[in-house]
Amino acid sequence: MAPAAVNEATAAVSPAGGAPSEGGAHAPVTDQIRDAIVRGEYAPNQRLIEADLSAAFSASRATVRTALLELAGEGLVERLPNKGSRVRAISVDEAIEILEVRIGVEGLCAAKVAEHLTDEQAAEFARLRDDMAASVEEGDLVEYSRLNRALDVRVRELSHHATASDVLARLHAQSVRHQFRLSSRPARAKVSVLEHTAIIDAILARDPEAAERAVRAHLLSVIEALREVTAREAV
Amino acid sequence: MAPAAVNEATAAVSPAGGAPSEGGAHAPVTDQIRDAIVRGEYAPNQRLIEADLSAAFSASRATVRTALLELAGEGLVERLPNKGSRVRAISVDEAIEILEVRIGVEGLCAAKVAEHLTDEQAAEFARLRDDMAASVEEGDLVEYSRLNRALDVRVRELSHHATASDVLARLHAQSVRHQFRLSSRPARAKVSVLEHTAIIDAILARDPEAAERAVRAHLLSVIEALREVTAREAV
DNA sequence: AGCCGCGATATTGTCTACAATCTTAGAACC
DNA sequence: GGTTCTAAGATTGTAGACAATATCGCGGCT
Numbered sequence: 036m037a038p039a040a041v042n043e044a045t046a047a048v049s050p051a052g053g054a055p056s057e058g059g060a061h062a063p064v065t066d067q068i069r070d071a072i073v074r075g076e077y078a079p080n081q082r083l084i085e086a087d088l089s090a091a092f093s094a095s096r097a098t099v100r101t102a103l104l105e106l107a108g109e110g111l112v113e114r115l116p117n118k119g120s121r122v123r124a125i126s127v128d129e130a131i132e133i134l135e136v137r138i139g140v141e142g143l144c145a146a147k148v149a150e151h152l153t154d155e156q157a158a159e160f161a162r163l164r165d166d167m168a169a170s171v172e173e174g175d176l177v178e179y180s181r182l183n184r185a186l187d188v189r190v191r192e193l194s195h196h197a198t199a200s201d202v203l204a205r206l207h208a209q210s211v212r213h214q215f216r217l218s219s220r221p222a223r224a225k226v227s228v229l230e231h232t233a234i235i236d237a238i239l240a241r242d243p244e245a246a247e248r249a250v251r252a253h254l255l256s257v258i259e260a261l262r263e264v265t266a267r268e269a270v
Numbered sequence: 271m272a273p274a275a276v277n278e279a280t281a282a283v284s285p286a287g288g289a290p291s292e293g294g295a296h297a298p299v300t301d302q303i304r305d306a307i308v309r310g311e312y313a314p315n316q317r318l319i320e321a322d323l324s325a326a327f328s329a330s331r332a333t334v335r336t337a338l339l340e341l342a343g344e345g346l347v348e349r350l351p352n353k354g355s356r357v358r359a360i361s362v363d364e365a366i367e368i369l370e371v372r373i374g375v376e377g378l379c380a381a382k383v384a385e386h387l388t389d390e391q392a393a394e395f396a397r398l399r400d401d402m403a404a405s406v407e408e409g410d411l412v413e414y415s416r417l418n419r420a421l422d423v424r425v426r427e428l429s430h431h432a433t434a435s436d437v438l439a440r441l442h443a444q445s446v447r448h449q450f451r452l453s454s455r456p457a458r459a460k461v462s463v464l465e466h467t468a469i470i471d472a473i474l475a476r477d478p479e480a481a482e483r484a485v486r487a488h489l490l491s492v493i494e495a496l497r498e499v500t501a502r503e504a505v
Numbered sequence: 506a507g508c509c510g511c512g513a514t515a516t517t518g519t520c521t522a523c524a525a526t527c528t529t530a531g532a533a534c535c
Numbered sequence: 536g537g538t539t540c541t542a543a544g545a546t547t548g549t550a551g552a553c554a555a556t557a558t559c560g561c562g563g564c565t
Contacts, residue, residue: 117525136374139374139375202437331550
């Protein structure tokens with residue numbers, strides 16, 4: 036019953052296990068394809084052929100087409116006119132670019148949060164900070180990575196800055212693949228947790244400028260780490 | 271022969287003169303619609319009905335649909351599921367948000383430019399700076415506004431930062447309408463030109479941090495001006 | 506008179522078929 | 536043997552028709 040691996044011609048590997056999804060009944064093809072991409076079931080640069088996707092998700096080609104258009108808008112797929120769509124590959128250089136942009140935008144968000152922090156929110160951040168420290172202490176990198184994302188998301192939400200959130204969401208979606216690269220390094224986590232603590236502390240102190248600086252310091256450190264890792268891999 | 275004003279129900283006004291374009295032969299419907307929007311021929315919040323657009327541009331509804339999807343990706347139109355598309359209206363608050371985000375991203379670009387400035391580029395910027403000053407001196411606000419845009423574009427290009435350029439292009443497209451609001455005020459130009467001079471001087475000095483600060487100062491000033499103008503209009 | 510449900514209309518979402526375009530393989534030719 | 540033209544195949548782009556959904560006005564009920 037295995038529903039057709041989607042075009043293996045260009046890509047080195049095909050989607051991992053079975054099809055990206057099957058039980059899904061009748062509508063959110065966009066979400067299904069997006070999930071498949073961010074989960075890595077479609078490799079970077081893999082061609083996404085409308086007919087194949089149509090078959091795989093049992094939707095019409097028109098539906099798949101709109102989905103691809105939307106995903107292109109999110110920067111997840113690349114559309115070559117008359118040549119088709121493929122999973123957009125983010126090079127390390129681009130990943131660094133994304134981090135550089137994030138410095139400004141996440142800095143802004145953190146500053147906004149620090150400015151308008153309520154007491155409940157403060158308590159929440161304090162808890163988050165302690166949980167992060169604990170998870171690193173125990174060496175639970177998966178949990179730490181989860182808390183990490185939670186912090187990002189929460190900062191974005193509480194900034195109440197729709198434009199910034201939007202930009203960040205888009206950038207984040209594109210770089211999931213590289214994020215993963217660092218999060219699995221215990222040594223990296225030890226440094227990272229300190230930086231995150233600094234960010235949270237600055238927010239708790241309701242000091243916007245300090246928060247911005249802390250975010251910048253953190254992201255610069257991530258950039259550095261990414262450079263190192265890839266330099267080592269290149270050997 | 272007047273090719274159907276596109277749905278006037280929701281919008282207070284209909285497209286200005288005739289149709290947004292007619293001679294256009296056979297393909298770039300997306301560009302035509304985008305132009306119509308940024309040129310203000312379709313009012314903010316105006317509904318964009320696929321059938322009407324299809325007739326107006328003599329293209330199939332499928333084509334129009336693709337165009338709308340793309341424009342939605344650029345943030346120019348809003349798509350309400352099952353309810354249709356309309357020209358996205360940018361409120362003053364959103365315009366300010368956009369400017370806030372631009373602080374970080376344009377600051378980054380300016381810094382990059384300052385870092386890698388060649389001598390020819392330096393000469394170009396110096397010329398641009400002098401032209402700007404001259405145009406303000408002569409009270410030629412149209413020319414000043416043009417040079418203004420030219421500066422922005424050039425900084426983006428020379429930053430060689432694809433991600434930042436992308437983000438800025440998107441944000442810029444959305445806020446053209448508000449930009450216009452300030453550019454027609456002589457008093458504003460007098461202040462603005464000083465700030466732009468500061469930016470260029472920092473770039474010429476090849477001082478990234480100074481460039482970033484100058485950009486920030488400028489955009490903060492724009493935000494302030496925008497607040498003032500709208501406060502005055504609200505009276 | 507006011508509120509609720511029902512039917513007509515307008516508009517988008519989906520599907521199938523066809524046309525245009527690009528890619529690839531093969532044969533003819535130099 | 537290599538190169539170029541040609542034709543077949545694969546894939547996207549466009550078109551028109553149908554189905555699903557929302558919007559709005561009318562009539563009935565309380």
